[in-house]
Amino acid sequence: DAGITQSPRYKITETGRQVTLMCHQTWSHSYMFWYRQDLGHGLRLIYYSAAADITDKGEVPDGYVVSRSKTENFPLTLESATRSQTSVYFCASKDRGDFTDTQYFGPGTRLTVL
Amino acid sequence: AQSVTQLGSHVSVSEGALVLLRCNYSSSVPPYLFWYVQYPNQGLQLLLKYTSAATLVKGINGFEAEFKKSETSFHLTKPSAHMSDAAEYFCAVSGGSNYKLTFGKGTLLTVNP
Numbered sequence: 001d002a003g004i005t006q007s008p009r010y011k012i013t014e015t016g017r018q019v020t021l022m023c024h025q026t027w028s029h030s031y032m033f034w035y036r037q038d039l040g041h042g043l044r045l046i047y048y049s050a051a052a053d054i055t056d057k058g059e060v061p062d063g064y065v066v067s068r069s070k071t072e073n074f075p076l077t078l079e080s081a082t083r084s085q086t087s088v089y090f091c092a093s094k095d096r097g098d099f100t101d102t103q104y105f106g107p108g109t110r111l112t113v114l
Numbered sequence: 115a116q117s118v119t120q121l122g123s124h125v126s127v128s129e130g131a132l133v134l135l136r137c138n139y140s141s142s143v144p145p146y147l148f149w150y151v152q153y154p155n156q157g158l159q160l161l162l163k164y165t166s167a168a169t170l171v172k173g174i175n176g177f178e179a180e181f182k183k184s185e186t187s188f189h190l191t192k193p194s195a196h197m198s199d200a201a202e203y204f205c206a207v208s209g210g211s212n213y214k215l216t217f218g219k220g221t222l223l224t225v226n227p
Contacts, residue, residue: 031213042204042219043158050213058214090157094213100146100165101208103215105157 002026006091006106013081014114021076021109023091030096032074033103034058034066036087043090049074081113116141116207120218128226133177133192135221137205140186147188148206148215149179158204164188175199200225 004025013019023032034046045058047066055066063085065077078085088110092103121136139145146165150158162173169181175198179190188205205218 033214040219043217045214048214092158100163101213101215102146102148102160102163104160105150107157108155 004091004093004104004106006089006109008109009107010110012112012114015082016080019078019081019111021078021089021091021111023074023076023106025072025074025091025093025104025106027093027095027104028071029093029104030071031094031103032068033092033094034064034074034076035090035092036060036085037090037108038087046076046089078111081111083113085111086113087111116145116216118205118207118216118218120203120205120221122221123219124222124224126224126226127195129197130194133190133195133199133223135190135203135205135223137179137188137190137218138186139188139205139207141207146208147179147181148208149173149177149188149190150204150206152202152204152220154201161190161203195223195225197225197227199223 007022033048035043044060049055049068052071088108090108091106094103117140119138148163149161151161152158162171164171164181172178177192202220202222204220206215
């Protein structure tokens, strides 16, 4: 399917476990982003990537790791999950040539950490 | 630095009534402004965006927004609410040169029959 997909859509894990959330886009967009959405906070940027092998921290990066070996994939890893990381995670992408910075979002992953 | 304030975390209207969702922004450069809509259990979908071409922007599903520089506002309106408009709406701002969007905290729109 064309567009941006995320997997899994739902995940339940336990405190201390490692979890990886996947994001895949078919547009060959240069930029990709990870956000978390929490009640009362809206969307907060975790990490972003300007191209393969280029990543940088956003507003709330602690406890998360990202990599980007291929343009189309941008996985987010929680190395040791904590309850405070229970959230809905959204991946987004942006075309380098789009001067308006319009981002396109995936369907999200709902993560519960017990 | 940029910021977005959405006035009212929850707005409730009757079906057929005017929808008005408020957004004020702060930006040190001429902004690009966006409204996204999020239906339950879905991702964010672009509703409309202001890119300086016209101050009144028309989007999908009958929504429109007007950019008012003097008021630093970008309020979203729809003349007649439909039940299917019930969703959360996010306003966002970009400076156009740093590829990041700054989001407001969202406004949940409820439409009553």
